[in-house]
Every structure is written in structure tokens, then in C-alpha cells.
Amino acid sequence: MARPPPDPLYTLRGLGAAVNTLHFSCSEPARPLLFSGSSNGAVHIWDLTTRRSQKVLKGHADSSILWLDSLSRENLISQGRDMRVCLWSLAEGRADVTDSLFADSVGFCQCSLMQGGQGTWLLAHPTDCMEEVKVIELPTKAPLGSLKPESKLGMVMCMKLLQTNSGPMLVAGYEDGTLVLWDVSQRRPLSSLKAHLEPVMSLDFDPSRLKGVSGSAEQTICSWTLDGQQVLQLQEQVELVNPGISQLCLRPDGKILASAGWDHLIRVFGWKKMKPLAVLQYHRDMVLSVTFSDHQDPKQRMMAAASKDERISLWSIYN
Template identity: 60%
Template sequence: MSRPSPSPIYTLRGAGGPLNTLHFSCQGEGTPLLFSGSGKGAIHIWNLNSRRAEKIIEAHSGNSVIWVSTLQSADALISQGRDMQVCWWDVSEGRSELVESVRTGSVGYCQCSLVEMSPANYLLAYAGEQTEEIKIIELPSKTAVCTLVPEEKLGMVMCLQLWQPDSGSGPLLLAGYENGSLLLWDVTQRSKLSQVKAHPEPVMCLTFDTTSLRGVSGSSEKTLSSWRLDGQSNLQLQDCVTLVNPGVSQLCIRMDRKLLASAGWDHRIRVFGWKKLRPLAVLQYHTDMVLSVAFSDHRDPRQRVLAAGSKDQRISLWSVYNEGTDTG
């Protein structure tokens, strides 16, 4: 049975637009930071100690920022905008300098995915100019690695997750498509390993636990679809989770793999135990669609928080299940 909804521990205001994306950087010795990207083209760097914006970068020519991430430390920032550009920023020592940019050609809302292959060497996956196309490049060299296009018509690429398996084999990529399909790609072989129809509607978001090889995806309907990878790299559908209201913008698993959070079109954040997808809490604060959710990466579990960004231009921060509570 779900607990009564708590209140946010604090909120961040002043983003000036819908909050499409959130990213924490709290592991280093420096100030814990939260990066946000808004629908008005602004990237805010929030100081979590002072609870104020430390810096605002006017990015992407005022076009909506749909994804932000950092490289190793918080000194290098990557952002993606609806201007079809991925930008690399130097934000060290108070700077906000544009270092490099890559043109994606994609007019959609599919967020990039980034994985570190070796120190100072990354792979970046993004939706390409053609409808079903996924491009993967190396950073910082911007060298093209491959282009992945399915043989059948699946519609637009909606969401991506790139990762490097512990087995030492090449990187793998999960992609959700407009027709509701999920595809698993072998990046090195440039080949499709598995495919399932996870939803009747477009796959709006997905997240994958690379340790347990389990994942979950959401769409415009009232269900979350869970699935797993078996030993032969086949995607297998598991149980569905029924939601009260339709529509999920984003999903996020906490780094200890105990909690899953969902951003709902019904203005609510839902928290589930990741092991069994048991509903634990419904967090109510926002007055419009919740567009983004992220768990902080503090090394101390007691300091970890959940952040949610909304179309109402506010970010709420929550302390949930940090004291070893049974999350199921």
C-alpha cells in the first residue's frame, strides 16, 4: 500500500521554461550541482548547497534544450537542442565556453545517450536525419562509428540507451521506436540482436539496469512495460505495471538499483521498488506535466535526492527511501 505523499524538501524556481531534462553531478569534492535544460533554450547550473542558480547558459539559439550531461567531472557539459545541435561546453572555473558542436539533423525529441569507453574517450548515440536512423560517433574526435537503420519501417526513433557490458564485448544500444517496438543493437557488428513490440503506442521513454539486465519503458498509455535480456541477448517481455493515468515522459533508476521513478503527464511523480515494481509513493506538487526525473549521484546514500522537472517551470527535490527501507 502506498504511503501518503510527502512534500518536497525544497524547490528550485526561475528556469523560465518547461524543464525537459535534469542531470546531477554530486560525486566530486566540489559543490553538488544539478543541471537543467529548459524549453526556452537555457541551461541552469544549480548549486544544491545554496539552492540557487550558479550559472545560466543561453544555449541553442533559444531553442528547447532536450538533454544535458557531463563528462567525468562537471567541468565539461554536453547539451542537445531542438536546433539539431549537440554542444560541448567548457564550464570549468566559471567559464561557459562553447568548445565543439555536432549537427544531428534530427527534428525529434529523442535524447542522446553517452557512454565512457576509456578515460577521455566517449561514444555518443543520437537520432539521425532520416526517420529510423541512429548515428554513433566518438567524442571528442567526432569520428563516425556507425549508422544503425532497421530493415523494416518502425517510425521515428523516440528514445535511446547506450552502454558497455561488463563482459568486455562491444557496446550495445537499446532503442524505442514510434510503432512501439524496442530493438537491441550490437554497435560493433552494426547488427540487430533482438526486437519486441513493447507498446501499442510510441515508446516515449526507457531505462535499463545494466547489472540485472532488466528494463522498463513507458508511452502515452496507462502501463509501464517491463522486459529483460536473456543470456542470448534476446529481449523478453515481463509483467506490465498499470498506472492510474496515462502518459509517462521519463523513467529513472536510482544508482543503488532499489527505486524507479516515473515522470507523469498527470502532474505526478511515481516511485516504485525496482526489484518487483511495487508502487511505493505518489509525489504530488506540480501543476502541469512532469517532463523529467533524475536521482542524485551522491556517494553517501543518505544525501541522495530525487529531482523532478515540470512544464510548470519548477524543479522539485525529494528525499525518498534513503534509510534502508524495504522497497521490494
């Protein structure tokens, strides 16, 4: 007889606003941290040992935080609805914005960050032209290209940078349900796939399997592959009971996929065959973000989910 789904290990509260985005930092030997971005413009730094907010960062003029990532343990990057992307220094207890750029985007598309060469990163961000993505190199901000479809696909909704043997690529999901694979260096589309009937709300990609996954405003999660000719091909479709996926996230070991649902539920799937494993019910409103820690010790790995109900839940599943 199957065991019932687990309860959260613990929850984090007191944020005072909907929590839009989460990001773990678990580099050894320092304490594991969780960053959260809220709709009131606050970025909380949570110490997961004490389970308390260590610090609150304010750098987006009370505008909603859309996305968080880190260049290193001491360098955070945030994207807000004030159309700014901010770089933060957290070294030696500081919390200073050291640099920023204007993305000029009024949409909800999150940026994507990927390490490039030694000490450099690639940042893809939306622009004031809702269909366009710009890619720059950090920390120099040197432009690497502008990616804009020739056909009318609507605004870009989500994206992810990929490092391949052929160089940097980007997969973008658009308002009409289409996925497009871009060659960043050549600034041209390589292939496209009409994966959904509704806007693509989230996607993730597994470089080891050359396999990705996307969710939309409909009741379907789609997996797709990238073949040797850089062509996107639809693989499997999983039908859900209720529509709406806020975010999809693959665990770093490539075994587990989690989804954040508009129906207040977190769903967990086996990544290899998209087998449903668990439905986690805790939140009282839309789940807006889900992410996995990158802790080196598998026993210490956690999943975190954030909701419009102003709570963050922490889970230990399938370790």
C-alpha cells in the same frame, strides 16, 4: 498504517519556461550541482547548497533544450532543438562552447552518452532520417556506425547505450511501440520486442540485473530482460490510472524506479518487483523529467523532477 507521501525538500523556480531535462553532478568534494534545460534554450546551473542558480548558459539560439549529460565535472554536453549537440567547458568559472556537431534531427529523441576507453566516450544521436541512430566517439567525433531498422517501425523516440561483455549495445524505442537491441560494433539488430501499443517515450536499463524498463503514451510501464542469447523478453507490466510517461529513471543503486507522468504525478516503484511505493503530487502540469543524484553518501541522495509548470522539485525518498 502507511505514512503519507512526503512533500518536496524544496523547489527551484524563476526559470521562465517549461523545464524539459535535468542532470545531477555530485562528484566529491565539490558542491553538488543540478543542471536543468528549458524550452527557452536556457541551461541553468543550480548550486544545491545555496539553492540558487549559479549561472545560465545560452548556446542553442533560444531553441528548446532536450537533453543534458556530463563528460566530467567541468565538461557538460547539451542537445537542443536547433539540431546541435554542444560541448561546454565549465573549468575555472568559464561557460564556453568548445565544440559542437549537427545532429540534423527535428524530433524529440534524446541522445545517449556512455564512457568508452580511457578519456573517450560514445555518443548516440538521432539524425535527419527519423528512423536512424548514429554512434560516434568523443572527442574525435569518429563515426562508429549507423543503426537503421530494415522494417518500418517509425521514428526513433528514445535510446540508451549499454556496455556489455560483448561490447557496446544500444536499446532503442520506436514510434510503433517496438524495442530493438543493437550491436553497435556490428551495426546490426540482435533482437526486438513489441512492448507497447503506443510510441515508446522513455526507457532505462539496469546492467547488473540485465533488466530494463520502458514507458509510452499508454497507461502501461513494461519491464523486460536481456537473456544470455541477447534476446529481449517481456517480464512485467504495471497498469497506471492515467496515460503518458515522459521519462523513467532508475536510481544508481538499482533499488528504486521513478516515472514522470503526463498527469502531473511522480510515481515511485521498487525496482526488484515493480511494486508501487509512492505517488508524489506537487506539480501543476506535465512532469517532463525525473532523475536521481549520484552522491556517494546515501543520506545525501536526492530525486529531482521538472515540469511544464516551470518548477523543479527536489525530494528525499527511501534513503
